[in-house]
Amino acid sequence: MESRIAILLLAPLLPIVIGLAVRRPRASEYLNLLASLVVLVVALPLPFAIDVPREMLHGYLLLDPLGAWVVLCVAVVYLLSSIYAIGYMRHDEAGDRRLPAFYALHAGFALTMLFAPLVNSIGVYWIAIELTTLVSTFLVGFERSAESMEAAWKYIIVVSAGISLALLGTTLLYWGGSFVLGETYNLTWESLVQVAPKMPPVLLKLGFLLTLIGYGTKVGLAPMHTWLPDAHSEGPAPVSAMLSGALLNTAMLGIVRFLAATDAAGQGALPHTALVVLGVLSLLVGALFIVRQKQIKRLMAYSSIEHMGVLALGFGFGGPLGIAGALYHMLNHSLCKPLLFFGAGNAMHRYGSKRIRDIRGVLAAFPVSGWLWLCGAVAITGAPPFGLFLSEFAILRAGWAGPNLWAVIVMLVLLIVIFVAFLNHFRAMYLESPPLPSVPAEASGNAWRTWPMALALAPLLVLGVWWPSAWTVLYQHIAAALGAMP
Template sequence: MTPLLVVLGVPAGAAIVLAFISQWRLAAWLNVAASAATFAAAATLFVAERPEPGHLLLVDDFNIYLIALTAFVALTTAVFSASYIAHEVRRRRLTPRLLRFYHAMYQAFIGSMLMALSADNLGLMWVAVEGATLSTALMVSLYRTPAAIEAAWKYFILCGVGIALALFGTMLMYLAAQPALGEGMAAVTWSTLMAHAADFDPALLNVAFVFLLVGYGTKVGLAPFHAWLPDAHAEGPTPISAVLSGLLLNVALYAVLRFKMLLAANPQALAPGPLMIGMGLLSLSLAALMLYRRRDIKRLFAYSSIEHMGIAAFAFGMGGPLANFAGLLHMTMHSLVKAAIFFTVGHVSQVKGTQRIADISGLTTSHPALGWSLVAGVVAIAGLPPFGVFTSEFLVVSSTFARQPLLALPVAVGLLVGFGALLLRLHQLAFGPPSPNARVGGRTVPTLSLLPIWLHLALALVAGIYLPAPLVAWFQSVARLLG
């Protein structure tokens, strides 16, 4: 069995098994074990012989690293989830029946994202992204409160409309390829489409890309299609917030970039860059301003995710080896740092018994490990050195300034506005007189559950100081493919 089949098969099998396990402690650690097996198989993709491209699955320079990153964050989130869920059970917010459902849907969600990244077929990728949408919509409503159910419906409806537009765009892409490739699987296979993209009808390509950008852009959380994201983060379990921000947004952006490559290979098609630049700038600017008005700590970092996906979309819209390199690095650093922040925020909300920013203060005094982890995470995501987010944002701004100085100005202003908002909130959360802990169901955070936070932040710190040569070579190779 090839490593890719293990990567896809383990989550599918684990989802079925976990659906029948009522002992939540056993289910939590089986969830960790399945995630560890998936990551081990994903890591071997770097050294194993790559399977030949077929009509369904593909491993190439573009997706191999994202598959490994997705499996890694899924593993660390599963470790965090085991501790987080244990406390939710003690507080009686979740029942064994709901947890059986939660663990099964978690593996289904991870498997769907890995399938989307591995797909060599436009239709299969669409089905996988839709599967990820359905599984996360169910998990967002896990607490069964009115607010959680409302957030899940909002997520389902908005992302359902988006994915429907993406389906229409996929159909148009098939029609554009038909004259050159004929009917059948070849006209929806990535590896074949890329080889013949120059022969496609440019008018249909243009219309298809607009629908695909809006459709998958909704899943990315790009403005003005971002309204589902803050509610889903605020009302769902915190582990789901971590994988939504750290993984699902990357998968949707990956889909957009695959189609962008098709347009770039057709000299008569429109340049997709200006559309992505516009949506990226809008997302960055809107999210940076909205950060000042957030009163919920999870909503705060949800808008931070919108900001950073806007930065990545802007970088890929600019195009070119350096900007694409910066975009790939930014996707990676955002996944690591934002997941670490949500891990920390999950512990904080349980310790304090609230997500309201006004009711949380003095964490570095009352809970030093949590408080300083939050400080490090916010410093990293705000773009301060020596963390890797600083490197990626510096490359975005500098590459833009070298080519389009006027575009560099709104990017720099947006980054500074968002930076100010995050530091303002951090000062209240981390310093000053400590706020009281939860009166009912408070907890002491075990050191083991902090390890995923520290591991993510350590990787982001190392990446800001030194990028290994194989990683740089991968970024450069994919940056050239993206055009």
């Protein structure tokens, strides 16, 4: 197992070290693709190969099913975005000279997101999340336009401010543990759960709320979401896919682990309520901005806020069913959001505009990827027969059986509003006549920009009609580890 983790973390170094040393665009592309393929091969069986949590590297790394599941989600998005980037990032000769730097940053971003779920120390986890911010800031502003540079600055300032609150919350929790374990001790996730029942309840609750706001900023939960629409809409499409499909899950993991500590102390009522409220608020903000959205990638960005709200509701409702639905939703969202951003990237390249009103007659311009993009749009709204329908239905069932029935009703109403509004934008792009002169159909297409869309859609469809029984066992195991009562 140690060798697998070593391969998982060392593979992204290929495009970083060798790519920057060679400085050849095509070599960097394929090194990054090879690294992403190796990462997925290692990560795919990882959640199912762990019987009990295992500490490695003198206790600094922790391999447990929950962390391995998030690693799997990151690996899926890393591979899809690496394939798509080859077709998307190739520009003129001047642009090609910057590709080794792009792929080094791309692999570095993946490395930080693969590392964070495996961290055992709470303080080092904070450092790992901050590293994801530092690396991805350069990717958000990679195109060097005024809009992308502004988005990068907004991203690093807002998220760093939020993460500072998470550090304060972590400090309070460490202080609370010092009343039991002494002034100096190693605060791991397991030791936090063990010491939480003996902590002063005020410090435990306040520490959790601060970490919820801090990491919730990174997740994009409303009202701390203000960085997300700009960063997702101004970065290159492969970067947007990584931000939405991988990064947000990595930050949500920290909230879930802190929530387990409050549950272990019997102080979970306030934390669960806070998470449910932020989830509903995120759904509301997502719905309002989706209805009136005019820019295609910002439409996808507000959809990310919506789905992080759904995740927050799943973990906030709690119980085995709520946790299972949230974990299933993580993977489905990690598959669907790259599909949508890839389609948006294709449309922006083809039409030369980010505005929805300028994108018309998509199927005439994209006979193949247009259909894939439309299926992704249906899937992201939670409609059957795609995986997001099953995960959202499981979360609704979990809430219906709990004390937060009001949140279930609001969630259901807002999901219907989002379904109508989101598909109304696609109706205009697909069915309304294109502006003159009409955009001709792309004769040959670009396999690098089409195949990753198909690779994302296929499992979404399979997971919509088949919930693997082995995954049910895995989810039950994770729920039990988080302290969820049957």
